[in-house]
Amino acid sequence: MNPDRLSVNQMTVKQLSLPELVKHCVRLGVPGVGLWRDPVRAYGIEAAAALVRDAGLAVTTLCRGGFFTADDWEDDNRAAIDEAAALGTDTLVLVSGGLPPGSRDLPGARARVADAIGRLAPYAGARGIRLAIEPLHPMYASDRCVISTLDQALAIAERHPAEQVGVTVDTYHLWWDENAPAAVERAGARGRIHSFQLADWATPLPEGVLEGRAQLGTGVIDLPAWAALLDRAGYTGPVEVELFNAALWARDGAAVLEETVAAYRAV
């Protein structure tokens, strides 16, 4: 795939400090990074923004807002929007959160997510931030994200202007869904694809299924077909590689980053 569009998500090589990540991205010709709130806040928002900007890197996304079941969700999401603006990105990825504690009401939880996004959308739009609703694989529906398909994410996004709310298309979460390609084309035609993330799917999944996002090319997802689908949908933005993988995190971060760049180019 086109190296000019590559972005490496910070979690892919979370063993690297922010300065190390920036240094190695510059060395390897990676033009963009996706950042996460916790490490960026630990480093300092303004300092992080300056570090990345001075290195000439784009911040393709901030991950993440959402988790609308938390008591302080509204304050926390407004803070995330402010942080995204301070970092110079235009996109905040939203992961909705799972069922409230003790609840079995999945339709109710999904309705509350839609309501919450409705309350945040104008605030985000006023600050130049696009909310990118990310459907997570259905195996996370109970504990991390009740939005399980691109159709669901798009249905919520379409209640708002595209410059306020769109979707994240992530191959790991959507590869199994026969309805996803049509949803991608619809989202693209309507300017709703605000982020495109790559990871591969390999089994067996680890306990808890959170750290199964595999290196590109090592799993079963037809990544070139997904890239072509996004092209057909008119998406021309960054392509962000986001791996969550304990085996990769245990290795030298610079080596993993080099390998990731090579794997991306080979797809």
Add this chain to the structure above:
Amino acid sequence: MNPDRLSVNQMTVKQLSLPELVKHCVRLGVPGVGLWRDPVRAYGIEAAAALVRDAGLAVTTLCRGGFFTADDWEDDNRAAIDEAAALGTDTLVLVSGGLPPGSRDLPGARARVADAIGRLAPYAGARGIRLAIEPLHPMYASDRCVISTLDQALAIAERHPAEQVGVTVDTYHLWWDENAPAAVERAGARGRIHSFQLADWATPLPEGVLEGRAQLGTGVIDLPAWAALLDRAGYTGPVEVELFNAALWARDGAAVLEETVAAYRAV
């Protein structure tokens, strides 16, 4: 739920021998069992049929045919149909199998499953066996079952007469899917629900995600809502509890069976 419709799937208490399973089902007033091919073949098909029949138990399903990526899939599935008929059940559950080794062609794999079922349907119908296509949770799409939604299963089933091919509705696999309730109602109206299986969903999922099927009432699935949905769809058949759970398998099988019967009644 109605105790007259309860069936306990053999895998729920796989630590019990077939005679123990039968004995304890009779003792606890469980009227039906779902059987698995391997333990039944090890015991002897005719002997198993006589044991269950003489105890007055119904065999609600035989699990399972499918796995259409295996070289000998056609012979093996014809054998499974014959075994189902010999055991006196009218339903063979089909799990399609995952992607062929080395393949990333998910649409192709799904098309091959549909073709394979087309070749088996008349053979099954001639022996009084209904094939019940079971969609498995999307987290199994790569390695166990490329049929991930009830809509997909129903689309394949509807190419054939309902007395030859229908679907299995399993709460564990379908609970997350907002399109599943409409598909259940459609399947019921067309006489396509050939099996209804219960398990609950609890996190964290274990490594490999195969043994996460939780005891009824211990997870997040709104099981009474699912039972009501099946009622509305006109389904009046057996309700089979099928748990795959290493913690339950490690315990005394009779105690787990008693607990399962109580959990079913409490739903």
